[in-house]
Amino acid sequence: MTLVAGVVAVQGNVAEHVTAIERAAASVGEDVDVREVREAGVVPDCDLLALPGGESTTISRLLRETGIASEICAHVDDGEPLFATCAGLIVASRDARDDRVDELELVDVAVERNAFGRQRDSFEAPLEVDGLAQPFPAVFIRAPAIDDVGDAEVLATWDGRPVAARDGPVLTTAFHPELTGDPRLHRLAFFDGDETR
Numbered sequence: 001m002t003l004v005a006g007v008v009a010v011q012g013n014v015a016e017h018v019t020a021i022e023r024a025a026a027s028v029g030e031d032v033d034v035r036e037v038r039e040a041g042v043v044p045d046c047d048l049l050a051l052p053g054g055e056s057t058t059i060s061r062l063l064r065e066t067g068i069a070s071e072i073c074a075h076v077d078d079g080e081p082l083f084a085t086c087a088g089l090i091v092a093s094r095d096a097r098d099d100r101v102d103e104l105e106l107v108d109v110a111v112e113r114n115a116f117g118r119q120r121d122s123f124e125a126p127l128e129v130d131g132l133a134q135p136f137p138a139v140f141i142r143a144p145a146i147d148d149v150g151d152a153e154v155l156a157t158w159d160g161r162p163v164a165a166r167d168g169p170v171l172t173t174a175f176h177p178e179l180t181g182d183p184r185l186h187r188l189a190f191f192d193g194d195e196t197r
């Protein structure tokens with residue numbers, strides 16, 4: 001059976017997620033048909049979804065305007081997997097602490113946007129992630145940090161701050177796994193790729 005994957009493509013790192021999903025699927029022998037989601041009506045056909053980084057204020061506004069927002073919420077309510085990265089985490093959070101972000105409230109965390117300071121706007125760090133046997137090369141770009149964690153489970157911390165979490169079918173990272181060519185986090189998000197059990 002071919003799985004249908006959607007990459008939310010209203011704005012942000014779309015092509016990289018398409019490639020990362022194809023690579024992760026190939027690594028577990030799954031066939032996948034990846035679609036870019038620009039309008040309502042596509043998400044209901046998707047078995048799995050990625051919500052990329054970009055600019056969270058713009059992404060959240062466009063998701064509401066297009067009607068995609070409620071379809072993403074229905075997807076998660078149905079227990080289908082969502083992988084939200086960087087700005088995607090901000091949009092998926094319970095509280096972005098910024099009135100310009102219209103949160104989807106799918107991940108029970110608050111976030112602080114641009115939490116890692118101007119002098120370290122972008123950096124790469126080897127990150128220990130629960131569920132992965134070896135550190136992940138995490139690329140942070142004006143990344144948020146997670147705080148005020150409710151029901152979500154923290155999977156990784158950097159500088160003492162949570163940067164990856166799971167809440168039911170949603171996996172989320174403050175960094176950009178789609179930029180590294182390493183399929184392990186997409187595998188963990190979509191194909192139960194826990195290497196440690």
Ligand code: GLN
Binds near residue numbers: 052053057087141143
């Ligand atoms: N700083 C961006 C925001 O707050 C997120 C950056 C990213 O997705 N790379 O929306």
